[in-house]
Amino acid sequence: MNPSLIDQLKEIGLQLGTNGLPYRFPIHPNLVHFSLGLFIIALIFDFAGVFFPLDKIILKGFAIPAQRQNFFDVGWYNAVAGAFISFFTVAAGFFEILLAQPPTNQMSDWGIGAGTTMLLHGVGGILLLAMMVGTTIWRGYQRFVWRTNCRNEVSWAYLGFALFLMAYMAIHGTLGAQLGAEFGVHNTAAHILRMGENPNVVLNEGGIDL
Numbered sequence: 001m002n003p004s005l006i007d008q009l010k011e012i013g014l015q016l017g018t019n020g021l022p023y024r025f026p027i028h029p030n031l032v033h034f035s036l037g038l039f040i041i042a043l044i045f046d047f048a049g050v051f052f053p054l055d056k057i058i059l060k061g062f063a064i065p066a067q068r069q070n071f072f073d074v075g076w077y078n079a080v081a082g083a084f085i086s087f088f089t090v091a092a093g094f095f096e097i098l099l100a101q102p103p104t105n106q107m108s109d110w111g112i113g114a115g116t117t118m119l120l121h122g123v124g125g126i127l128l129l130a131m132m133v134g135t136t137i138w139r140g141y142q143r144f145v146w147r148t149n150c151r152n153e154v155s156w157a158y159l160g161f162a163l164f165l166m167a168y169m170a171i172h173g174t175l176g177a178q179l180g181a182e183f184g185v186h187n188t189a190a191h192i193l194r195m196g197e198n199p200n201v202v203l204n205e206g207g208i209d210l
Contacts, residue, residue: 038082046075
């Protein structure tokens with residue numbers, strides 16, 4: 001939590017709601033679904049392009065016309081979109097971390113405190129952004145320079161790193177989920193419980209700023 005940032009927000013007329021943010025819903029958790037979703041789809045379609053002979057049998061059974069290049073096109077454009085939106089995802093995440101008020105006497109299912117979880121998620125987010133951007137640049141060089149005459153637009157090394165990246169995303173995403181679900185960071189219901197109130201009663205009364 002950054003008191004000076006809160007004071008600055010108050011100076012420009014913004015107040016923190018019950019979720020600890022100056023707006024109704026957290027932005028970072030929503031953008032995360034675009035970042036991870038787009039990039040995972042990109043990697044999956046690149047795998048599908050490489051294993052196209054197997055895909056073709058399945059697609060033929062459903063009478064779906066497709067070419068190998070179609071899969072690689074989806075992989076490329078989704079990777080670019082995922083890397084682009086991730087800059088906003090990380091920026092929103094760091095702003096919301098500065099306003100977070102995590103509990104100090106609670107441990108996650110992984111046996112990690114809220115502060116450490118937040119630190120790992122923040123630093124891990126920067127590393128993930130760097131890997132996503134780097135992977136997209138690597139993907140671009142394969143598409144437009146290195147493998148223009150190859151049947152497969154991506155290399156086996158790229159696919160191997162893609163598996164590692166998806167595993168990293170799963171771990172990193174779990175840390176983020178623990179912040180909201182287990183530690184109640186920017187969670188309206190969790191904040192109401194800490195005040196000793198019943199969320200069902202308070203929210204049904206409609207008199208609370210989320």
